[in-house]
Amino acid sequence: MGCNIKKYSIKGVLYVLLILVFLIYAIPIAWIVLTSFNHDVNSMAIPPRLFQDFTIDNYIKAFGGRGLRLNFRNSLLISSVSSVLALVIGTPAAYALSRFRFKLNTPIYMGFMLARVAPAMIIAIPIFVWSRALAVFDTVGLMIFVNSSMNLAWVVWMMRVFFDDVPLQVDEAALIDGCNKLSCLIRIIIPLSMPGLCSTMIFCVITTWNEYFFTLVLTSVRAQNLPAALTTFTSVYGMNWGQMCAAATVIMAPVLIFVMFMQKYLIKGFTMGSVK
Amino acid sequence: MNGALKKSDRKHIWMFLSPAIAILFIMRIFPIIYTLGISFTDWNLVEAGSAGRIVGIQNYISFFKDPSFAQAFFTTFRMGFYSIVFSMLLGVSIAFLMYQDLRGSRFVRGMVISAMIIAPVVVGTSWRLMFNPGNGLINVFLDFIGIGGQSFLAQQETALGAVVLASVWQDSPYVMIIVLAGLQGVPLELFEAAKIDGAGYWQSMRRIVIPLIKKSLVLALIMRTMDALKVFDLVYAMTKGGPGKATLNLNILMYQTGFEHYKLGKSSAISIVILIFISVVCGIMLSISQKKGGVSDGL
Numbered sequence: 001m002g003c004n005i006k007k008y009s010i011k012g013v014l015y016v017l018l019i020l021v022f023l024i025y026a027i028p029i030a031w032i033v034l035t036s037f038n039h040d041v042n043s044m045a046i047p048p049r050l051f052q053d054f055t056i057d058n059y060i061k062a063f064g065g066r067g068l069r070l071n072f073r074n075s076l077l078i079s080s081v082s083s084v085l086a087l088v089i090g091t092p093a094a095y096a097l098s099r100f101r102f103k104l105n106t107p108i109y110m111g112f113m114l115a116r117v118a119p120a121m122i123i124a125i126p127i128f129v130w131s132r133a134l135a136v137f138d139t140v141g142l143m144i145f146v147n148s149s150m151n152l153a154w155v156v157w158m159m160r161v162f163f164d165d166v167p168l169q170v171d172e173a174a175l176i177d178g179c180n181k182l183s184c185l186i187r188i189i190i191p192l193s194m195p196g197l198c199s200t201m202i203f204c205v206i207t208t209w210n211e212y213f214f215t216l217v218l219t220s221v222r223a224q225n226l227p228a229a230l231t232t233f234t235s236v237y238g239m240n241w242g243q244m245c246a247a248a249t250v251i252m253a254p255v256l257i258f259v260m261f262m263q264k265y266l267i268k269g270f271t272m273g274s275v276k
Numbered sequence: 277m278n279g280a281l282k283k284s285d286r287k288h289i290w291m292f293l294s295p296a297i298a299i300l301f302i303m304r305i306f307p308i309i310y311t312l313g314i315s316f317t318d319w320n321l322v323e324a325g326s327a328g329r330i331v332g333i334q335n336y337i338s339f340f341k342d343p344s345f346a347q348a349f350f351t352t353f354r355m356g357f358y359s360i361v362f363s364m365l366l367g368v369s370i371a372f373l374m375y376q377d378l379r380g381s382r383f384v385r386g387m388v389i390s391a392m393i394i395a396p397v398v399v400g401t402s403w404r405l406m407f408n409p410g411n412g413l414i415n416v417f418l419d420f421i422g423i424g425g426q427s428f429l430a431q432q433e434t435a436l437g438a439v440v441l442a443s444v445w446q447d448s449p450y451v452m453i454i455v456l457a458g459l460q461g462v463p464l465e466l467f468e469a470a471k472i473d474g475a476g477y478w479q480s481m482r483r484i485v486i487p488l489i490k491k492s493l494v495l496a497l498i499m500r501t502m503d504a505l506k507v508f509d510l511v512y513a514m515t516k517g518g519p520g521k522a523t524l525n526l527n528i529l530m531y532q533t534g535f536e537h538y539k540l541g542k543s544s545a546i547s548i549v550i551l552i553f554i555s556v557v558c559g560i561m562l563s564i565s566q567k568k569g570g571v572s573d574g575l
Contacts, residue, residue, distance in 0.1 A: 014376055021370055022384045025391050028402040028445065031413060035405065046410045093296035096289050108297065115304045119506045119554060121530050121547040123307035125314060125540050149303035152296060181288040210395035212509040217535055227397040231513055241405065248398045259390045266389065270450065271457035 029252065036245035044241060058242035059250075068247055070222075071229040074140055075209060075251075078225060082148035083204035087197070089148070090155030095185050097156065098163035099171065109160070116153035124217050131218055138219045146214050151204040158203070161272050162196030163189065199269040202262060206255055226251050308551075315545035321538035335545035344521065345529070345546075352525040352553075355440060355511070356504040362444045363500055367451020368493070374452065375459045385452075392449035400513025403442035404429060429515055435522040439514055443507060450503075451496045458492025459485070494565045498558055505554045526550050 034050040035043045036058050042049040062068050097109050127146065128137075136142040166189055174184040190197065215228040224232075226247060233244040259266065318331045339345040370388060374381050391399070406413050407428045415425025428438040462485055470480040508527040511517070517524035517532065524532075526546060534543025 011378075014373065014378055017373055018378055018381060018384055021373065022387055024445070025384075025387045027413065028399075028406055029390065029394070031405060032398070032402045044411055047416050048411045089295045089299065092292035096292035100285060100289050102286075102289060108293065111300055111305075112296075115300055117502055117554075117558075118304065118308070119527070119547070119550055121506075121508070121527055122311055122551050123304060124531075125534055125544050125547070126307035126310040127303070128535070129540070146303070149299050152299055152303075156296060181285070182291075185292075206393050210393075210397070212395065212397050212513075213531075216512075217531075227395045227509075230397055230401060244401060245405070248401050251398050252394050255393050255395075256390050259386055259393065263386050263389065266393070267453055267457070270453045 029256075032245045032248050032252070035241055036249045038242065040240070040242045058246040062243040062246045063250075068226070068229055068250075071224050071226045072250065074143070074223055075225040075227075077140055078143045078147055078211075078223075079205050079208035082144045082208050083151060083201055085144065085148040086151035086155045086204050087201060090152050091159050091190065091197070092185065094156045094159035095163055095189065098160045099168075109156075112153045112156045116157060120150070120213050124214070127214075128217055138221065138223050140223045142218060143215065143223050143225070146218065147208045147211060150211075150214070151207060154203060154207070155200055158200045158269065158272060159193070159196060162193045162200075165196075166192050195265065195268075198262075199265045202258060202265055203269050206258065209251070209255065311544045311547060314540055315548050317541045319540040321540060331541070335542050336549075338542070339545070339549070344524075347521055348524050348526050348529040349549075349553075351436070351521070351523065352505060352527070355436060355443075355507070355523070355525055356501070358437075358440045359443045359447065359504045359507070360497070360500050362440065363447040363504075364451055364493075364497060366444060367448040367496065368455050370448065370452045371455035371459060374456050385456075388449045388452060391446055392453075394446070396446065396507075396509035397513040399442060399446045400510045403438070403445070404514055407438050430519055432520050432522040435515055435519055439511055439523050442514060443504070443510055446510065447500060447503065451500060454492050454496040454499075455489060458489035462488045494561075498561050498565070501561060502554060502558055505550070505557065526553070 031050075037054045037056065038050055039053075039055055039057065042052055063072065097105055131137045131142055170188060170192065171184055174188045175181075179187065209225075210227060211225065212227045212231075215223075215225050219225075219228065230244060230247050230251065233240050233247070315335055316332055317329050318326060318334065319329065320326045374385055407415070409415060409425060409427035409430070412425070414428070418425045426434065428434040466484050466488075467480060470484055475483065506527065507525070508531070511523055511525060512528055512531070515523045517528040527550065530543050530546040530550065533539050533546060
């Protein structure tokens with residue numbers, strides 16, 4: 001009997017902690033969303049009145065008049081095209097590193113690993129200088145190229161781990177059936193590692209969607225993505241919380257939807273290599 | 277595919293690898309060399325003809341005399357240290373909570389993971405809103421319990437703490453995921469066996485679970501260290517390095533020097549210092565962890 005009470009009270013404490021964790025993580029996100037659906041008069045009142053009358057005014061103002069539509073389009077274009085590009089270039093490289101033993105295998109792999117962990121600051125100045133010399137500063141094309149090169153090391157690393165999981169016998173069987181290396185990769189190996197490919201793709205898209213530092217350095221107006229536009233609200237228009245939160249919500253929404261439906265893939269991507 | 281490579285294999289290797297290697301060289305290796313080169317000049321974009329002016333290690337020497345550099349270095353260290361320690365503590369705690377398999381924990385886990393993959397700029401905005409004087413939730417709460425709110429982000433003494441809090445909020449989930457994956461790899465039979473042998477909860481934690489998840493802990497720690505020392509977006513979105521220089525870390529100093537004052541030479545030198553700093557810290561951590569059982573997987 002006494003043992004049961006102890007057991008239930010421990011359970012109770014654990015549930016309280018669980019709810020606490022939920023609140024800690026839900027409130028800052030919910031606050032942004034609520035502020036985006038309220039007039040500043042209400043959300044900035046002391047104390048704030050967030051549940052009185054909802055409005056989509058902030059969205060209309062931010063995306064209609066203020067031209068955040070351009071930033072939205074840039075974000076969409078840059079994150080999708082650069083992710084596909086990184087996958088197209090990185091997947092064959094990962095396959096070669098996974099399947100062939102050759103002298104430079106390890107040095108090349110280490111090169112990609114170092115590229116993955118090196119801080120962005122270290123390459124910002126040369127790329128800034130070169131992009132101005134080549135007259136591609138502040139273009140969507142430049143941002144696509146820069147982002148796909150940033151994601152490339154990720155792709156090589158992740159896809160290599162996934163390819164390592166596909167047994168060599170699969171390649172051998174395909175080769176005996178008369179495939180060459182390229183068609184073996186495209187027809188047999190890539191379809192087999194589809195979940196891995198999806199994980200990698202999601203990672204690239206999210207990273208690029210959220211990218212801020214290079215956008216700050218390499219764009220001024222035309223090629224700015226949504227995160228960069230978000231920080232301009234303060235400087236130019238004073239504190240326009242409602243519209244700022246509307247933009248923030250639009251940046252968060254696709255990512256949150258990803259988490260909802262693809263939690264398994266995300267966790268797989270993040271924990272890769274750590275549990276093997 | 278053991279043994280000697282066939283000629284056609286060799287052809288395929290380079291066909292598969294060369295585009296990626298080309299980009300690696302163009303976007304990583306050449307720029308790093310170029311940055312190193314620029315760091316030995318006092319190139320200033322607004323000063324014509326300063327591009328090739330070599331000043332040797334002048335930029336690096338000036339750091340020793342420049343108090344604002346020392347301050348930024350110290351700020352990077354402090355910010356990183358607190359962020360790493362508290363995100364490890366919170367992340368590990370949440371991982372253990374999630375491991376209990378309570379009803380609804382999957383849902384909560386999804387919520388927690390969201391924080392990690394939201395743009396740091398949005399997280400910064402959100403916490404600026406939370407810290408807003410008067411109506412920010414934290415101040416409303418402090419008023420409510422009678423302590424009285426403050427404008428945390430506008431005061432030199434509190435700004436760093438506020439930024440660290442936001443970074444802990446965003447970065448603990450990563451620790452949680454890694455540690456939880458480690459925990460889920462611990463076979464349940466071990467618990468059963470320990471229970472039969474009469475071990476209490478804490479004892480089996482210390483003797484069985486912690487040693488088994490040590491690898492995950494070290495991996496999370498090293499990854500967090502790398503990230504914490506590279507942090508830019510979140511801090512810049514929250515304070516732009518201010519008030520004064522309270523949250524100005526090396527990364528923001530590098531950005532301001534290079535892209536606001538256009539001192540490319542000095543800014544390059546700062547970024548080289550950042551690279552060396554991160555390499556040294558992570559190198560030390562890696563070599564310590566390697567001595568106590570390798571974790572080089574996954575890095």
